[in-house]
Amino acid sequence: MRKKLPFYHLWLLSFALIFGVSTSITAQNSSKTLTQLHSKQALKSSSGITQQSRNNPSSINETSINTADRINVQDCDQGDDSNGFENGFNITAESGYRSADDFYVSPNESLNVRSIVFNVFANYPVSSVDFNFYEDDGGKPGATLIASETGLTPYAQVPIGAAFGYTVYAIYVEVDFNFDGGASGTSYWMQPEVDSPMAFWEGTSAGTLGEVIHMSEFLGPWTPDDDGGIHHGVFKLHCDVVVAGDPICFDISDTIEPITRVVLANIDNTSSAAIDGSPALEDFTNIQGVMAQGISYDIALAGNTNGFLCYFTVWIDWNQNDEFEADEMYEIGYIANSSGTDGEQTTGTITVPTSAVLGETTMRVIKNWDTSPTDPCGVYLYGQGEDYTIIVEDELGVENQTSTAFSYYPNPTSGVVKITANKEINSVSVVNILGQQVLVKENLENGLVDLSNLQIGAYMFRVAFDDGSIENFKVLKE
Ligand SMILES: [Ca+2]
Ligand SMILES: [Ca+2]
Numbered sequence: 001m002r003k004k005l006p007f008y009h010l011w012l013l014s015f016a017l018i019f020g021v022s023t024s025i026t027a028q029n030s031s032k033t034l035t036q037l038h039s040k041q042a043l044k045s046s047s048g049i050t051q052q053s054r055n056n057p058s059s060i061n062e063t064s065i066n067t068a069d070r071i072n073v074q075d076c077d078q079g080d081d082s083n084g085f086e087n088g089f090n091i092t093a094e095s096g097y098r099s100a101d102d103f104y105v106s107p108n109e110s111l112n113v114r115s116i117v118f119n120v121f122a123n124y125p126v127s128s129v130d131f132n133f134y135e136d137d138g139g140k141p142g143a144t145l146i147a148s149e150t151g152l153t154p155y156a157q158v159p160i161g162a163a164f165g166y167t168v169y170a171i172y173v174e175v176d177f178n179f180d181g182g183a184s185g186t187s188y189w190m191q192p193e194v195d196s197p198m199a200f201w202e203g204t205s206a207g208t209l210g211e212v213i214h215m216s217e218f219l220g221p222w223t224p225d226d227d228g229g230i231h232h233g234v235f236k237l238h239c240d241v242v243v244a245g246d247p248i249c250f251d252i253s254d255t256i257e258p259i260t261r262v263v264l265a266n267i268d269n270t271s272s273a274a275i276d277g278s279p280a281l282e283d284f285t286n287i288q289g290v291m292a293q294g295i296s297y298d299i300a301l302a303g304n305t306n307g308f309l310c311y312f313t314v315w316i317d318w319n320q321n322d323e324f325e326a327d328e329m330y331e332i333g334y335i336a337n338s339s340g341t342d343g344e345q346t347t348g349t350i351t352v353p354t355s356a357v358l359g360e361t362t363m364r365v366i367k368n369w370d371t372s373p374t375d376p377c378g379v380y381l382y383g384q385g386e387d388y389t390i391i392v393e394d395e396l397g398v399e400n401q402t403s404t405a406f407s408y409y410p411n412p413t414s415g416v417v418k419i420t421a422n423k424e425i426n427s428v429s430v431v432n433i434l435g436q437q438v439l440v441k442e443n444l445e446n447g448l449v450d451l452s453n454l455q456i457g458a459y460m461f462r463v464a465f466d467d468g469s470i471e472n473f474k475v476l477k478e
């Protein structure tokens with residue numbers, strides 16, 4: 001099993017503390033480790049997850065500081081930006097590890113920091129934040145603690161992405177610290193700690209502000225980050241209390257186990273079955289499905305389950321308010337041990353509400369390991385999302401276009417039922433009152449279904465048309 005459990009992390013943490021397992025901590029038993037995330041895994045992540053293509057409204061995308069221009073920089077808003085969640089450095093309180101990064105106050109300036117924003121990999125929002133500040137001692141944190149604040153409650157923790165099996169949060173903390181630049185400018189070191197089962201400060205190799213992250217293990221000496229000595233912490237120091245950015249909507253934090261086929265109405269879309277071979281949220285909004293108010297449609301979904309059991313849920317924004325609400329959600333079902341190309345599928349029915357707003361709207365399909373997804377904007381460990389466009393049409397308009405003219409007779413019948421429709425019938429299935437399917441017809445000759453071999457009783461007919469619509473009716477066999 002690969003389910004992540006907080007106590008598992010705590011156990012590992014204890015293990016690490018007792019046995020001194022360097023700084024590398026197994027984040028989850030799917031063989032991922034996060035430390036200091038190893039470079040190899042950082043590479044795997046950057047190749048597997050297309051960070052650039054993702055809508056990543058990171059709040060930390062403001063002005064970055066060029067250290068060469070330090071004398072003239074604005075001290076407010078300094079810090080380094082996210083670079084696609086390359087790496088993480090342990091800042092879990094009481095983990096035995098400390099991570100610190102530096103900032104700078106210009107000569108004859110006093111920097112009043114009123115909010116600090118920093119990016120953290122964690123499973124959940126953190127409970128509280130501590131900040132310790134040290135003087136600079138020749139390019140590393142000095143021994144003297146010059147300022148400290150503990151037990152701070154963030155005023156916002158915004159999910160902005162996912163990596164290494166964790167959600168990435170932009171954490172916003174209101175503070176009131178003053179730092180003096182002195183006559184010739186001064187560097188200081190900020191050491192954040194967070195109360196969390198496991199949390200890592202995002203590091204970027206594209207950072208430019210001052211020195212790289214320095215680490216100290218079990219109160220030992222400070223040394224440059226032990227994953228190459230190239231990573232700066234992702235944070236910003238602000239001289240006002242900044243407004244939190246928008247959260248990301250949907251992501252996969254560990255492995256993209258893809259949706260491989262979606263069949264609904266006139267949509268029949270096949271996509272890559274390769275693990276980590278397509279984006280977490282695949283954009284198929286150029287594909288338009290046409291559905292009519294009040295009509296029911298069969299849906300069939302397939303995917304690569306990577307040897308596990310995966311559930312599918314579909315949302316359609318019927319009221320076109322750009323949100324997927326609970327009454328717009330369809331939990332379709334699950335498949336297990338499917339390659340995504342073996343024909344395994346889960347099926348269901350989606351009935352367009354008669355109140356659905358006419359015109360263009362969005363459908364999201366989410367596949368998730370182990371549990372049926374119920375959050376259209378969630379960050380999931382294993383799976384994929386796909387977005388499509390749905391055109392909602394007026395029921396009358398569709399009937400005028402396609403002239404359903406659907407009928408069946410005789411009813412009751414002693415043998416044959418004749419079905420007529422002005423559109424192509426794909427299949428007919430007949431189910432008895434016990435719910436057992438007793439008859440399936442793929443190719444109807446003259447629309448005739450013969451019940452003469454069946455027992456007397458009531459039967460439910462389900463007629464699926466080539467355009468994806470369906471008709472259900474009951475026939476009595478005498
Ligand atoms: Ca730095
Ligand atoms: Ca896909």
Ligand SMILES: [Ca+2]
Nearest residue numbers: 317321323325
């Ligand atoms: Ca909606």
